Amino acid sequence: MAVHDAIHSAETFPNRLTRRHGRWWLYGSGALIVALLAWFILPGFFAPARKPPSPPPVKVATATQQNVTVTRSTIGTVVSPATIQITAQVAGRLLAAYFREGSIVHKGDLLFQIDPAPYQAALAQAQGQLARDAATLANDQTDLERYQTLSNQGAISNQQLVTQAATVKSAQGVVVSDQAAVQAARINLGYTRIASPIDGKTGAILIQPGNVITASSSVSAQPLVTIAQVQPIKVSFMLPQNLLADIQNQYNQGHLQVAVAMAGAPGGFERAKVDFIGNAVNGASGTIELRADFPNADMRLVPGQTVTVSAALRQIPDAVVVPRDAVNQGPESSFVLVTDKDSKVWSKPVTVLNDDGTLDAIQGDVHPGDKVVTDGQLRVTSGQAVRVTGGKAASAPAGP
Numbered sequence: 001m002a003v004h005d006a007i008h009s010a011e012t013f014p015n016r017l018t019r020r021h022g023r024w025w026l027y028g029s030g031a032l033i034v035a036l037l038a039w040f041i042l043p044g045f046f047a048p049a050r051k052p053p054s055p056p057p058v059k060v061a062t063a064t065q066q067n068v069t070v071t072r073s074t075i076g077t078v079v080s081p082a083t084i085q086i087t088a089q090v091a092g093r094l095l096a097a098y099f100r101e102g103s104i105v106h107k108g109d110l111l112f113q114i115d116p117a118p119y120q121a122a123l124a125q126a127q128g129q130l131a132r133d134a135a136t137l138a139n140d141q142t143d144l145e146r147y148q149t150l151s152n153q154g155a156i157s158n159q160q161l162v163t164q165a166a167t168v169k170s171a172q173g174v175v176v177s178d179q180a181a182v183q184a185a186r187i188n189l190g191y192t193r194i195a196s197p198i199d200g201k202t203g204a205i206l207i208q209p210g211n212v213i214t215a216s217s218s219v220s221a222q223p224l225v226t227i228a229q230v231q232p233i234k235v236s237f238m239l240p241q242n243l244l245a246d247i248q249n250q251y252n253q254g255h256l257q258v259a260v261a262m263a264g265a266p267g268g269f270e271r272a273k274v275d276f277i278g279n280a281v282n283g284a285s286g287t288i289e290l291r292a293d294f295p296n297a298d299m300r301l302v303p304g305q306t307v308t309v310s311a312a313l314r315q316i317p318d319a320v321v322v323p324r325d326a327v328n329q330g331p332e333s334s335f336v337l338v339t340d341k342d343s344k345v346w347s348k349p350v351t352v353l354n355d356d357g358t359l360d361a362i363q364g365d366v367h368p369g370d371k372v373v374t375d376g377q378l379r380v381t382s383g384q385a386v387r388v389t390g391g392k393a394a395s396a397p398a399g400p
Contacts, residue, residue, distance in 0.1 A: 055387040058376035060339055061323050065368040068316040068361040070246075070354045076237030076260070076309035078301045079291070080230065082198050085223035087216035088114060089191040094209045094224075101204050105196045105227065112224055114192040114213070123185035130178035137171035144168050200227040201299075228303050233296045235260060235272070237309045238287035246313040247290070251277060258292045259310045262300050270294050270301065274311070316353055319361035326372040327352060327360050336366055337373035339386065345373060347382040 088094075092114040099105055144164045151161045203226040207213055214221045235258070239247060250256035251274060259269040278289035290311070294301055301307070327334050327350065334352055337345045350364030366372065371388070373380070380386055 055343070055385040056376060056379040057389045058337075058339075058345070058373045058380060058386045059390045060371040060388050061326060061374045063320055063322045063366055063368055063370045063372055065318055066321055068319040068321060068354055068359075069312045070314045070316060071310045071312050071356060072239060072243060073308060073310045074237050074239060076235045076307050078303055078305040078307060079234045079236045080200075080228040080303040081232070081234055081293075082200070082229040083303070084197055084200070084227045086111060086194060086196075086225050086227060087221055087223050088112075088194065088213045089216055090114060090119065090188050091213060091215045092118065092192065093212050094207060096209050097205055099202055101202060101225075104199075104201055106199045107196055109196045110193060111196055111202075112194040112209075114194070116189055116192040119185065119189040119192055123182065123189050126178065126181040126185040130175065130182050133171065133174045133178050137168070137175050140164070140168045140171045194224070196227060198227060198229055199231070200229040202227050230299055230301070230303070231296050232293045233301050233303070234276075234291050234293055235301070235307060235309060236289060236291050237311075238282070238285065238289055239311065241281045241286050241288055243313060244281075244288065247277065247288075247311075250313060255312070256290075257312050258290075259312075260294070260301070260307045261310075262307070265298075265300060270296075316361050319353060320363070320366055320368060321359050321361050322366065322372050323374050324355060324358055324360050325374040327362065328377055334362075336362065336364070337377055337380065337382070338366060339371045339373065339388065342385070343388060344383060344385050345380050 095113045095115055097112050098110045105111065144161075144167075147156060147161045147164045150156045151158060205225050207222060207224050213224070237258075247256065254273070256274040257271060258274060259271045261268060262270045272292040272294045274290050274292045276289075276291035281288050322336060326336050328336070330347075330349070333349045335347045335349050338348050339345050348365045350362040350366060352360050353363055354361040373386075376386070
């Protein structure tokens, strides 16, 4: 019996040992799971609370109120009021030029001298012919007076008197013709001195002294030089016909002015009044031509030059003005972001009345003194708090 109990005890001992190890493995696994859960969950309870994100930074400008001039910019061309090609009116050898190429000349200044000798000789010949025929006329008139006396005495026939009267008239005609020849010869001699007909700037000399030139009536005649008037000078430009009402209103009031951007000019612009409006609209382009006279005192404007022209078409009194960067384009209309005293931004729909490339004149729920966002709009939405990092007032730039 004792042996049986020993054998039974030996058989059950491994089973009890196995069950004891199973329980320890189960307890260890549970403790490990609890430890892992504590590792991942407990820090969330003891970690510090996250700070809310700081308001996005923006830059602002102050809306102002001022009178705004509505301008229209376009491309214009500088045009000389008078461009003259100087040609010879008589043929001959060109002796000298009395100006420097590209210089300013005035009306009446001597430009060229053609050899006058042939024309002086022609004048002397015409004057000699006139003197001879004048003497013949004087003699014929003396004979006519004698014939009249003899006719009164009945010493000659009436036919002789009539014939002598006709001789006198013929001689008178010859003298008149000779006088015209003298005048023509004197004019041709004057043509050998070529003077400037206008004030202007000369171009290059196209025929140099020493060459034999032909008269302007000749097919092969070439100009000697070209003179262009540059003081004053005109600027021609085109504007769309849909602006005609504004153009005519300003022109009739004497307020239609233009400014041409010109480096080095006072304020960077040359200014003038429009003194010409075309008499027809160009059917192909739908535009009308305008011209303005510029004094061009420093001769910065050159014929043929292309310039940018800004025309003042009308005035907007007491307009609300903001920087162009403050106006945003929405799906339905333009809008401006305005900041309030609590540094929150609010979207305000506006209508742009004028855009000069720097400032916009607007109409809407924006008032002078309001702070409008000019930079950082993409980071904010209406009603959001912002952090203002800089600002300035919207003021009109120095320009047209």
